[in-house]
Amino acid sequence: xxxxxxxxxxEALALAREAAAHGDVPVGAVVADAxxxxxxxxxxxxxxxxxxxxxxxxxxxxEAAATRGRWNLEDCTLVVTLEPCPMCAGACLxxxxxxxxxxxxxxxxxxxxxxxxxxxxxxxxxVPEVVGDVREPECRTLLADFFAARR
Numbered sequence: 618x619x620x621x622x623x624x625x626x627x628e629a630l631a632l633a634r635e636a637a638a639h640g641d642v643p644v645g646a647v648v649a650d651a652x653x654x655x656x657x658x659x660x661x662x663x664x665x666x667x668x669x670x671x672x673x674x675x676x677x678x679x680e681a682a683a684t685r686g687r688w689n690l691e692d693c694t695l696v697v698t699l700e701p702c703p704m705c706a707g708a709c710l711x712x713x714x715x716x717x718x719x720x721x722x723x724x725x726x727x728x729x730x731x732x733x734x735x736x737x738x739x740x741x742x743x744v745p746e747v748v749g750d751v752r753e754p755e756c757r758t759l760l761a762d763f764f765a766a767r768r
Contacts, residue, residue, distance in 0.1 A: 618751055621653040622718050625696040626752045628655060629720075632673065633698045633759055636660035643759045646673035646697040648681035648690065648714070656693070657681025673697060674705040678712050690714045691743075698756040700727035700749060706735035709745060716746045720756025 625647050632645025641661040648657035659676025663669055674697050682688040694716040695701075695709060701717065706728035709717055717729055717736060728735045729747050736745050 618718070618748055621649065622694070622696060622748070622751055624653075625649055625655065625694070626698070626718070626720060626756075628658070629673075629696050629698050630752070630755060630759065632658060632660040633756075636662070636673065637759070637763050639665045641665055643763050644673040644697065644699045646677040646695060648677045649694050649696070650681075650685075651692040656684040670704070672702070672705050674701055675708050678708060678714065682712065688712055694718055696751070699723055699760065700729050700731055702726040703728040703733060703735060706733070709736060710741055710743050713743045714745050716748065718748045718751050720749075720751050720753050721760060722749060722753070 628647050629645040633643040637643035641664045644661045646659045647655050649655050657677040657680035659673040661673050662671040691713040692715055695714050696718045698720045700719045700723040722731045736747050
């Protein structure tokens with residue numbers, strides 16, 4: 618975990634708070650290039666947009682690919698507040714993202730080491746580095762508070 622990872626997680630947490638303010642599960646994500654410059658941002662927009670595929674990671678990778686003018690993100694890092702689900706882990710492989718850094722583990726749908734480990738499956742070609750537990754208490758608390766308020 619680097620200072621850049623911590624800085625990017627701060628931005629991802631801000632995006633997660635923004636998602637919660639719009640009634641979505643508080644997940645935020647950013648993509649940074651090899652120099653640590655953020656080139657993509659996303660937050661959950663499933664409820665706001667009525668789109669079950671509008672996950673923060675997909676939004677951030679889509680913006681990063683558009684910014685670069687190409688979909689290959691092999692020299693980039695995705696930082697997200699919650700461990701990616703199977704769909705988002707698959708999207709990471711599709712874009713050839715170089716690193717996945719996340720905060721809270723997802724015991725229900727986590728696909729980067731907890732329930733499944735899609736990025737490190739031996740049947741896939743691209744194998745990104747995966748780092749978990751970055752500012753995990755803050756990420757976990759944000760999610761727990763969101764769901765507690767809805768019960």
